[in-house]
């Protein structure tokens with residue numbers, strides 16, 4: 436049996452997802468770099484393979500269940516298991532704004548990708564994660580999902596008007612804690628990672644942290660020991676308040 440660990444990262448063609456793929460590759464994983472657009476995905480794969488990493492591209496649009504099923508079927512046939520799933524893909528659509536103004540379509544599309552997509556991917560890959568015996572699920576969250584921080588009027592998080600995004604990531608936190616409860620004792624640890632504000636297309640290129648710095652917390656959670664925590668959300672400097 437192939438003992439190299441297999442990790443799948445969604446939205447791995449750019450930003451934090453590509454850096455998570457790179458760092459997991461550097462840690463010795465075979466990385467399945469999932470991208471919704473095959474061409475964009477292949478560009479990232481080429482870059483990482485040129486660095487000597489074991490990275491394979493896979494087409495996966497988290498909002499398209501047929502593509503999710505096809506990707507899971509391919510991983511099952513090729514590897515028979517999955518050791519790490521990183522649910523990284525997400526959007527902040529144009530038009531995301533305050534609760535009093537946000538349009539229903541903006542809410543729908545945000546939840547379609549960030550929540551329903553994440554849950555659909557997780558369900559599709561869960562049998563393969565169970566086959567691994569010991570497995571890790573990491574969901575990318577955000578400090579903007581923290582009720583404690585957004586509820587603190589002195590916190591910078593309380594000034595950001597992205598209701599659809601914030602609410603979607605709060606739902607990701609709930610998916611994290613509830614799935615961790617479901618899977619307790621199975622060897623599958625489920626945690627969420629807040630990368631901090633990183634210089635990516637989403638975070639804005641003038642953000643204080645690099646995508647590589649943001650990726651590090653997710654990689655740490657993807658490589659936890661068997662006695663590691665489950666059902667929490669972590670930033671670089673420790674647990675984030677819910």
Ligand SMILES: NC(=O)c1ccc[n+]([C@@H]2O[C@H](COP(=O)([O-])OP(=O)(O)OC[C@H]3O[C@@H](n4cnc5c(N)ncnc54)[C@H](OP(=O)(O)O)[C@@H]3O)[C@@H](O)[C@H]2O)c1
Nearest residue numbers: 446450451471496497524525575577632633635636637638
């Ligand atoms: N950057 C930050 O400051 C920050 C802060 C807190 C949390 N986060 C979280 O960190 C994660 C990565 O963010 P990022 O800054 O790297 O964002 P990004 O640069 O915008 O990259 C997002 C990735 O998700 C992919 N994606 C979007 N919709 C998808 C879909 N339907 N199916 C598959 N892939 C899809 C994108 O693919 P395309 O290239 O095809 O669009 C891209 O690869 C997200 O979950 C984000 O919420 C980021």
